Amino acid sequence: MSTAHDPETTHPVLEIEGLSHSLGARKLFDDLSLTLRAGESVAVTGPSGSGKSTLLSCVLGLVRPTAGSVKVKGTDVVGLRPARLAAVRAQAVGMVFQFGELLPELSPLDNVMLAALLARTDHREASKRARALLDDLGVPEAATSDELSGGERQRTAVARALINEPALLLADEPTGALDTETRDRTAELLFDLPRRYACGLLVVTHDPGIAARADRTLRLEAGILNPTPSGTNPTPSGTNPAPSGASA
Numbered sequence: 317m318s319t320a321h322d323p324e325t326t327h328p329v330l331e332i333e334g335l336s337h338s339l340g341a342r343k344l345f346d347d348l349s350l351t352l353r354a355g356e357s358v359a360v361t362g363p364s365g366s367g368k369s370t371l372l373s374c375v376l377g378l379v380r381p382t383a384g385s386v387k388v389k390g391t392d393v394v395g396l397r398p399a400r401l402a403a404v405r406a407q408a409v410g411m412v413f414q415f416g417e418l419l420p421e422l423s424p425l426d427n428v429m430l431a432a433l434l435a436r437t438d439h440r441e442a443s444k445r446a447r448a449l450l451d452d453l454g455v456p457e458a459a460t461s462d463e464l465s466g467g468e469r470q471r472t473a474v475a476r477a478l479i480n481e482p483a484l485l486l487a488d489e490p491t492g493a494l495d496t497e498t499r500d501r502t503a504e505l506l507f508d509l510p511r512r513y514a515c516g517l518l519v520v521t522h523d524p525g526i527a528a529r530a531d532r533t534l535r536l537e538a539g540i541l542n543p544t545p546s547g548t549n550p551t552p553s554g555t556n557p558a559p560s561g562a563s564a
C-alpha cells in the first residue's frame with residue numbers, strides 16, 4: 317500500500333547531495349546527502365555545534381557550502397543570485413524558529429499576512445488565507461501578538477510559515493522555548509503538517525521526544541549524517557556508526 321511519502325508516488329522537495337563545508341581547518345559537513353519528499357518529516361539531532369542550524373542555513377541559501385548541491389523543489393540554491401534565491405525561498409520554503417520571531421506590535425493576522433504580501437499575494441487573498449490558517453491552527457484574535465501565550469505565538473509562526481503554501485517547511489528548535497504541555501501540543505501540530513499541507517518537514521531539535529515523532533530521525537555528528545534506527549529514540553550521546561558520505 318502506498319503512503320503519503322511513498323518514494324513511488326511523491327516527489328522530492330529537498331535533495332542534498334555531496335554536501336561538504338569547512339570552517340577553517342574544521343570539516344563541518346563531509347559529503348552529506350539527504351532526500352526529503354512531500355508528505356514526509358525528518359528530524360535532525362546532534363551535539364551542540366555539530367552544524368544543525370548551519371545545515372538549515374545551507375538549505376535557505378544563507379551559507380554557501382564548500383561543495384555539493386542543495387536542491388529545493390528541483391532548484392539548486394547553492395550559488396543562486398540573490399533575487400532568484402529570494403524568489404525560491406518565498407515560493408517554496410517556510411521557516412519556524414525557536415522563539416516564533418513574530419513582530420510583537422503587529423496582530424497575529426498581520427504577522428501572517430505580511431509573509432504573503434512580501435511574496436506579492438494581493439491583500440484580499442493574503443487576508444483570507446491568513447484568517448483560514450489561524451483558524452485552522454487555533455490561534456485566537458488579538459490586537460498584538462505580544463498578548464498571545466507562547467504556544468499561540470508558535471502556532472502563529474507556523475501559520476506564517478505555511479501561508480505561501482511552501483513545499484518545504486524548516487523548523488529550528490521549534491519547541492525549545494515552550495513548557496512541556498505546550499511543547500507536546502505544538503509538536504503534534506507540527507508533525508501533522510506534512511500530511512495536512514502536503515509539504516516536507518525538516519526539523520532540527522535537541523529534544524529526543526520531539527525527534528521521535530518524525531518519520532525518520534538523523535543524527536549529525538563529526539560532519540556525518542547518520543540514520544537513527546527506527547524504534548529507537550535518539551539519545552544525546554548515542555552513536556550510529558556509518559561510513560562517510562552516508563545517504564539519508
Ligand SMILES: Nc1ncnc2c1ncn2[C@@H]1O[C@H](COP(=O)(O)OP(=O)(O)OP(=O)(O)O)[C@@H](O)[C@H]1O
Pocket residue numbers: 339344362363364365366367368369370371
Ligand atoms: N557565522 C559563523 N562563522 C564561523 N563559525 C560559525 C558561524 N556560525 C556558526 N559557526 C560555527 O559552526 C559550528 C556549527 O554551528 P551550528 O549553529 O550550525 O551548530 P548547531 O548544531 O546548530 O548547534 P546548537 O545545537 O548549539 O544550536 C559551530 O562550531 C559554530 O561556532
